[in-house]
Every structure is written in structure tokens, then in C-alpha cells.
Amino acid sequence: MxxxxxxxxxxxxxxxxxxxxxxxxxxxxxxxxxxxxxxxxxxxxxxxxxxxxxxxxxxxxxxxxxxxxxxxxxxxxxxxxxxxxxxxxxxxxxxxxxxxxxSLRTGAIGGLAVRHLSAPDARNVGIIGSGAQARTQLAAAAAVRNLDRARVYSRDETNRKVFAKEMQHALGLDVEPVNSASKAVDDADIVICATTSQTPVVQSGDLKPGVHVNTVGPKTLQGYELGLDVADVAAVIATDSPEQARGYASPFFLTGSGNNDRIADLADIIAGKAPGRRSSEEITLFCSVGLAxxxxxxxxxxxxxxxxxxxxxxx
The missing domain is CATH 3.30.1780.10 (ornithine cyclodeaminase, domain 1)
Structure with missing residues (x-):
């Protein structure tokens, strides 16, 4: 049947x-x-x-x-x-x-990026956004890393408090709502951006050496949630579908930045065809576009x- x-x-x-x-x-x-x-x-x-x-x-x-x-x-x-x-x-x-x-599929792809690009001893997560994608991204990170703590920020105080309570219960993880993006990502080993913001919510100066970043939200030249300087400092930039990144109606947000040609296919990193993280101090970036x-x-x-x-x- x-x-x-x-x-x-x-x-x-x-x-x-x-x-x-x-x-x-x-x-x-x-x-x-x-x-x-x-x-x-x-x-x-x-x-x-x-x-x-x-x-x-x-x-x-x-x-x-x-x-x-x-x-x-x-x-x-x-x-x-x-x-x-x-x-x-x-x-x-x-x-x-x-x-x-x-949402489950997108979160799981984010989890693969965390598995293959974050430091193996990553323990702390900073999350910007409190919607469905933020939830599945955190659940996926918790499935592949032994996490100790997560901090979450979103513009709506009630939403971030609800997110923290629900995810702490679901994952058995200490999840703390905070009142700024910089507090959420401070000292984070993994940063998840899952917003609808058309302007950057995280810049490279907010991040510590060795962090891995997943960006799930807007990523075109018309609007993007992550500062372009994050790509500048990233030793590895990957995506799940270079074809989709090139196929946006509006150009991909790294177009013209000098970093577009550096984007690797996550599949090649997983298969060992392209280099991934090489040291605990490297910053890595994953741009989720949705592999059709x-x-x-x-x-x-x-x-x-x-x-x-x-x-x-x-x-």
C-alpha cells in the first residue's frame, strides 16, 4: 500500500x-x-x-x-x-x-555543512532568527556536534523567548535568548543566520577565529543577511548548489566581491575532492541555496x- x-x-x-x-x-x-x-x-x-x-x-x-x-x-x-x-x-x-x-531537508543540509566544515570540538551556537528554519538548523547542528549552549536573537523579544524555551525542551540544550545579534554570536563556534533581513545582521568583526557560519536567509545583491566581509575572511566558502547560486533572478550576493569564484560545492568537500577546514583557526562559510x-x-x-x-x- x-x-x-x-x-x-x-x-x-x-x-x-x-x-x-x-x-x-x-x-x-x-x-x-x-x-x-x-x-x-x-x-x-x-x-x-x-x-x-x-x-x-x-x-x-x-x-x-x-x-x-x-x-x-x-x-x-x-x-x-x-x-x-x-x-x-x-x-x-x-x-x-x-x-x-x-524545512527538514534544508536543516539537514545545514547539518551536513556543520559536520564537514565546523571544528570537531564546536560546542556553542549563535542563532540569528527564530522561525522554522532557525529551529531545524539548530536541531541539525545538535545532531552532528556535542553542543553545550545556544544563544538566539531575533527582533521580536517574544519570538526569541518562545524559541529558546521550545528548543531547550526539544534538544535538552541550554538555549538563551539575548537582546542583540552581537551577543548571540559572541564566542560562538557555529553561527546560524536564518532571517528575512535584506541588510546584514552579522559582520566579520562579530566573529571569533575558527567559527563556522551557515547563512540560510536572503543572498542576492538586492538584499543579504550576512556582511560581505565575512566571505572576505573565510578560508572556505561552500554552497549546496553552485548552479542555483548562479541561477538567481538577481545575482548572488557575492557577485563582484572577488569571492564568487572561490565557492566550492559542498558535495566535493564531503567527497574529498575539494579542501575543507584545515585548521582550528580558519573561518568557514556555508551558503544554503537549496539543492533541488x-x-x-x-x-x-x-x-x-x-x-x-x-x-x-x-x-
């Missing part, structure tokens, strides 16, 4: 490690040209918005194929659809509906998990 899952099925701390491990395999497959991941395709409905399609799959011992579709329509309610097939048997393995899978099609990989791993009853406290 084809499985159909919804957002309420995609909760619980067991999900993030499943997603991270599935994406690790997918990025290794990408480095050897076994990941199917063409660019997004937009179909416009004038005056209403778009339907956005991504297709993805893996060519390995148990090949999979699938698609994701989501909308940018004007309404307040949005539902994504991800469908997964066995590329061997043509069997529809399952469908996942809702919003959580996309990888939702299919995460969906397949969840649908195939023997622990499909993953309901429990959200994390």
Missing part, C-alpha cells in the same frame, strides 16, 4: 539524523554524478503566483525517482507535495504532504524507515 504522510507525521527527534544520513549519501552521489538534480522549473499563473517543480533521484543499488511541487500563490495556506517512486519497479513508494519536509530534488531523497529515507511511527515531541 502506498504510504501517505502529512506534517503531523513528521515530528520527533529521530527524523533529523535520518535526513542527515540520507543527504550525506546523496551528496556523495552528487560528487560522482549519480544524483539526479536538475534546476527548478517555474510555471507562472499571472496575478496569482507560481507552481514550482523540482525533480530528483538517486542512481544506486536501490534507485529512486520523484518530484516536489510547491506554490507561491497569494493565499495564506500553502501545501507542498513530494512523491517518490522506485526507479526499478515503478512502484509509488509514497507521498508526503505539507510544509515540514522542506533532495526532498525526494529525504522523503524516501523517511518512507523506508522501519521506525515510521516517529511521532513525539517536536525537535
Amino acid at each position: 502506498t504510504k501517505i504522510l502529512r506534517d503531523e507525521d513528521l515530528v520527533g527527534g529521530a527524523l533529523m539524523p535520518i535526513a542527515i544520513d540520507a543527504l550525506e549519501a546523496a551528496f556523495l552521489a552528487r560528487a560522482s554524478n549519480r544524483l539526479i538534480s536538475p534546476p527548478r522549473h517555474h510555471v507562472s499563473f499571472p496575478g496569482r503566483g507560481d507552481l514550482v517543480f523540482t525533480v530528483g533521484g538517486l542512481i544506486d543499488e536501490t534507485p529512486i525517482a520523484g518530484f516536489r511541487v510547491y506554490d507561491t500563490f497569494n493565499g495564506a495556506e500553502h501545501t507542498q507535495i513530494v512523491a517518490v517512486w522506485s526507479a526499478d519497479s515503478a512502484r509509488l513508494e509514497g507521498v508526503i504532504l505539507g510544509e515540514r519536509l522542506g 530534488g533532495t526532498e525526494v531523497v529525504v522523503a524516501s529515507a523517511i518512507l523506508r524507515s522501519p521506525a515510521l511511527d516517529l511521532r513525539g515531541p517536536s525537535g
Whole structure:
């Protein structure tokens, strides 16, 4: 029977490690040209918005194929659809509906960046932003590093306090709300920027040597959440999809900065084809743009998990 899952099925701390491990395999497959991941395709409905399609799959011992579709329509309610097939048997393995899978996928990619670019003994996290992406990014960091403390800042005091309370409960981690971005990132080994800000919220002077930075929010010349000087001081700059970084309607935020040509594919770093962190003092930067099609990989791993009853406290 084809499985159909919804957002309420995609909760619980067991999900993030499943997603991270599935994406690790997918990025290794990408480095050897076994990941199917063409660019997004937009179909416009004038005056209403778009339907956005991504297709993805893996060519390995148990090949999979699938698609994701989501909308940018004007309404307040949005539902994504991800469908997964066995590329061997043509069997529809399952469908996942809702919003959580996309956030889980993005968070897990951020976790891969933390795993491969942050210092192995990283313990403290600074977070700018308190929304869904900030939550999954922190959960992913906690899944790959033995964290002691997190500090969070966002413009809304209530939101950052709620974030701190929820994530402390979910992760068993000391999470402290603070009243400025600089306090959040002070002495942090890992910095997560997951905002909607069109102007920089973190500059290089806010960061200590050896920090790893994930930027998840705006990253075009029209607006960007991270100071350009952070890229200047970074020994390694990586992204999950150089193709997507080049494909923005507005140019990527590092265009013209002298750093655009330095961007490495995270898949090549994971596979050992490109250098990653070489010392505890190096600053590293990961620019998350969303590798199209990888939702299919995460969906397949969840649908195939023997622990499909993953309901429990959200994390």
C-alpha cells in the first residue's frame, strides 16, 4: 500500500539524523554524478503566483525517482507535495504532504555543512532568527556536534523567548535568548543566520577565529543577511548548489566581491575532492541555496524507515 504522510507525521527527534544520513549519501552521489538534480522549473499563473517543480533521484543499488511541487500563490495556506517512486519497479513508494519536509531537508543540509566544515570540538551556537528554519538548523547542528549552549536573537523579544524555551525542551540544550545579534554570536563556534533581513545582521568583526557560519536567509545583491566581509575572511566558502547560486533572478550576493569564484560545492568537500577546514583557526562559510530534488531523497529515507511511527515531541 502506498504510504501517505502529512506534517503531523513528521515530528520527533529521530527524523533529523535520518535526513542527515540520507543527504550525506546523496551528496556523495552528487560528487560522482549519480544524483539526479536538475534546476527548478517555474510555471507562472499571472496575478496569482507560481507552481514550482523540482525533480530528483538517486542512481544506486536501490534507485529512486520523484518530484516536489510547491506554490507561491497569494493565499495564506500553502501545501507542498513530494512523491517518490522506485526507479526499478515503478512502484509509488509514497507521498508526503505539507510544509515540514522542506524545512527538514534544508536543516539537514545545514547539518551536513556543520559536520564537514565546523571544528570537531564546536560546542556553542549563535542563532540569528527564530522561525522554522532557525529551529531545524539548530536541531541539525545538535545532531552532528556535542553542543553545550545556544544563544538566539531575533527582533521580536517574544519570538526569541518562545524559541529558546521550545528548543531547550526539544534538544535538552541550554538555549538563551539575548537582546542583540552581537551577543548571540559572541564566542560562538557555529553561527546560524536564518532571517528575512535584506541588510546584514552579522559582520566579520562579530566573529571569533575558527567559527563556522551557515547563512540560510536572503543572498542576492538586492538584499543579504550576512556582511560581505565575512566571505572576505573565510578560508572556505561552500554552497549546496553552485548552479542555483548562479541561477538567481538577481545575482548572488557575492557577485563582484572577488569571492564568487572561490565557492566550492559542498558535495566535493564531503567527497574529498575539494579542501575543507584545515585548521582550528580558519573561518568557514556555508551558503544554503537549496539543492533541488533532495526532498525526494529525504522523503524516501523517511518512507523506508522501519521506525515510521516517529511521532513525539517536536525537535
